[in-house]
Each structure stands twice: as C-alpha cells, then as structure tokens.
Amino acid sequence: MKMGWFVLLLVSLYCGVSSTACAEPSDDRGDASIQTSVTFDAQRAFAYLKKQCEFGPRPPGSAPHKATQNYLFTELQKSADLVSLQSYEFKTEARTLQMNNILAQFGPRRGETLLLAAHWDTRPIADRDAEPENREKPILGANDGASGVAVLLEIARILKEHPPPRRVLIVLFDGEDYGRTVDTMFIGSRYFAQNMGKWKPDYGILLDMVGDKDLQLPIEQYSWQANREFTEAIWQRAAELGLAPFQPRLGAAIMDDHVPLIQAGIPMVNIIDFNYPHWHTLEDTVDKCSAKSLEVVGTLVISVIYDGL
C-alpha cells in the first residue's frame, strides 16, 4: 500500500472528529454465545505466517511465488466449498508476468456476501531500506503480505468447522506490492474489481499489515470517507469486544487493495497498521510479528462473520 500525499493534512484536520465514531459499547447485543464456541487459534495463525515466510520473498515471477500459490490453494481446499484461481497477465517492459488471485467460498451459495481479503504477494524491492545496497532486494513480507493471509487461513479453518450464516468469500490478491508507483500496484484487486462476476460481494474487509507486535489500528481514512457508517461499525464492534489495538481515531488515508473495490461500488474497510518501521525493508521479518496481534484481528473478523454488524 502507499500513503496518500495529503494524509498528514487530513489526519490533522480529522483527529478528534472520529472519536464520536466509537461511542460506549452498547449492551443490547444478546449474541455472545457464538463467541464462546468459535475461537481463533492464534498459534495456528502464527504458524501460517511462518510457513509463508519459509518460502522466502514471494514476488510475482519468482519460484517462491509459485510455490506459495500452490500452498495457499491447497490449504484453502482443505476447508472451502469451492476454491478457484483468477488468472491474468501483467506486462512489464521486460516480461509478461502471470498473476493469480486465489478465491474461496464458504457458507450459503447466495444471499448477503461478505468478502475477506488480503494480498499474498510480497514486494520485489526493499525500497525503504536504510541500506542503499538492499533497496533492489525483495522483502520477506512477514507483516506486509503474510500476516493478513495467515489470519484468513485460520478463519477458513474455522468456517469449515462452523458454517457461517452468510456467504463468505476469501480472496487473496496477487500483485498488490509489485510496482514502484501506484499505477503498477494493486494489480490483483483491480482485476478482481473489474471481473467479479458471481464473486461479487456486498461488502468486505481487507487485512493488511496486521501482524506487528506493536499493533495499532486507527480508522483507515479512505474506508471512512467512502462508507462511514460501515467503517464506524467495525471499530464500534472492536470496542465492544475489548480489542484495544483498534483505536477510535482517524488515521492515514492509505492506497491499498480496498480502493479499486470502493471505486467499483463495494463498501470496504481496510484494517491496517501503517505505523510499522520495517515497512518495505529487509527487516519485515517474523520476529517483528506476534500471534497475539493476529488474534486481535481474527477475533474481530469472527464477530463480523457470525454476528453481523
């Protein structure tokens, strides 16, 4: 993802405004029972994060990228009713890259449809690394790539054990972090937004960089601008669940995979911790992430799946 150029201005303008977004938790929800029977296995999720990193950096066109694609497809096949690859080509000046979104369907075949998304590719260049000699090397992407996917793999396992009351689609986007500039990023989500067909969701949640040990999740600004009520409901739910890393304040506006979907008319909330010093460096490694952080985000997602908003 990339931070919008006007972020700092907006943050300073809006800080405080959004505190009204997350009022006191309501006490009229009598649906806590499902929470007791569905639990997010944080250690298993963290193992999914580590497993992806064991393939090494996973940029499009590389052997680890292909191996990771096969791994993710196979993992989702263990739990989903239907798993599909959405394939497309991306042409650069030097070559044509094959990219694949990985799609999985759970629950009822039709009706209200919730999309859960994350990107599975990793950035081919560590262009924010402190050491100039590292800036053309690919990043490991423990947080920026593996973390969101890890949460969704554990969610997939839960969805098999506990069929959801609404249709749930998990979509893992390719090509999010490919290019140097935004016009060659978000390749998979752009393709998906233009080719949703029967996979078209009613609304969705994007997870990106949710593994940081020091997890901080202010409200992402593009989500809030596009669909304020939906976005505030997510942070309200997090407050009800006591998930402290979800901070009831407006954060940065971040270009990410949710934007092409918002532009296609799908309400999307991006849950992202952009306050990550290792972003787009070789230091984005497993030791910077924690199982607890994955659990916080997974707990929120489980609540949305089973309790609705």
Ligand SMILES: [Zn+2]
């Ligand atoms: Zn990135």
